[in-house]
Amino acid sequence: MKYLLVISILFAAISGATAQEKKVEFETFQLSETVYMLKGAGGNVGISAGEDGLYIIDDQVSPITEQLLEAIKKVSDKPIRFVINTHYHADHTGGNEAIGGTGAVIVAHDNIRKRMSTEQVSIFMDSTTPPYPKGALPVLTFNDRMSLHLNGESATAYYVANGHTDGDSIIHFPASNVIHMGDMYFNGLYPYVDLDAGGSIQGVVAAVDLALSLADESTRIIPGHGPLATKEDLEGYRHFLSKAVSNVQALIDQGMDLPQAIAARPTEEWDETLGKVWITPPQFVTFIYNSLQGIHHFTPLPKDGAEQD
Numbered sequence: 001m002k003y004l005l006v007i008s009i010l011f012a013a014i015s016g017a018t019a020q021e022k023k024v025e026f027e028t029f030q031l032s033e034t035v036y037m038l039k040g041a042g043g044n045v046g047i048s049a050g051e052d053g054l055y056i057i058d059d060q061v062s063p064i065t066e067q068l069l070e071a072i073k074k075v076s077d078k079p080i081r082f083v084i085n086t087h088y089h090a091d092h093t094g095g096n097e098a099i100g101g102t103g104a105v106i107v108a109h110d111n112i113r114k115r116m117s118t119e120q121v122s123i124f125m126d127s128t129t130p131p132y133p134k135g136a137l138p139v140l141t142f143n144d145r146m147s148l149h150l151n152g153e154s155a156t157a158y159y160v161a162n163g164h165t166d167g168d169s170i171i172h173f174p175a176s177n178v179i180h181m182g183d184m185y186f187n188g189l190y191p192y193v194d195l196d197a198g199g200s201i202q203g204v205v206a207a208v209d210l211a212l213s214l215a216d217e218s219t220r221i222i223p224g225h226g227p228l229a230t231k232e233d234l235e236g237y238r239h240f241l242s243k244a245v246s247n248v249q250a251l252i253d254q255g256m257d258l259p260q261a262i263a264a265r266p267t268e269e270w271d272e273t274l275g276k277v278w279i280t281p282p283q284f285v286t287f288i289y290n291s292l293q294g295i296h297h298f299t300p301l302p303k304d305g306a307e308q309d
């Protein structure tokens with residue numbers, strides 16, 4: 001139930017609605033001597049805390065920042081030195097302004113700053129998001145990769161192009177043997193591929209492949225949403241993605257248009273397990289279909305993607 005609450009807050013946040021301040025139950029998992037995963041309301045947060053101080057990956061939704069900071073304090077009461085954003089969505093950057101205001105440096109890919117500083121139109125969400133205030137914007141941006149040399153290891157953010165959006169990074173902690181996937185990995189639910197923001201299913205697959213190449217049997221993998229995972233879990237996800245992609249490609253090869261492809265239910269085998277939490281089967285099929293056809297936006301569905309002629 002807690003998980004459903006997280007998803008509903010996520011949905012409210014990225015659809016631009018005001019999520020009212022609720023008491024959030026945070027859960028913290030220690031993954032190495034210095035690296036933690038924190039679950040709350042919004043994308044999963046990564047924390048590095050050690051002799052050089054504290055930095056975090058992503059900062060959830062804005063209405064709960066005070067609560068998030070309290071939860072982080074239980075890991076370390078040092079000031080937050082850096083925040084790395086894995087992408088621009090509001091359930092991963094909501095704390096930027098407040099935490100930046102405490103002196104933390106916000107670090108992100110160039111495209112995150114671009115999107116956060118301009119109006120964003122989402123066909124999928126049926127929403128328009130105004131530019132963020134200056135204080136929420138990343139002040140240090142990178143184009144390919146960036147490393148932080150703190151707390152006994154060099155953590156590297158790798159830009160992974162055009163996957164969940166056009167500005168995602170995955171972050172590798174080599175000594176801790178942890179990878180933060182951002183929203184390139186939704187563990188236990190269909191992934192959201194933000195076509196309207198430069199995302200594509202091919203980019204998601206490429207990001208998963210990069211993470212797999214960095215992982216071994218004991219790597220702890222932090223997904224953007226859902227529970228902590230292993231390399232084996234991520235391999236399962238990769239297998240599911242490629243099978244779903246080839247199922248949709250087969251329908252395209254038969255000449256089907258999008259409504260026909262949705263009606264053919266190419267993701268049926270996962271719909272009961274992955275398709276009931278947030279992203280629906282017709283939406284997921286649309287993400288794949290449009291990606292494979294080079295259509296760089298979401299296509300609104302006939303009501304609930306029901307069969308149409």
Ligand SMILES: [Zn+2]
Nearest residue numbers: 087089164183
């Ligand atoms: Zn996202």
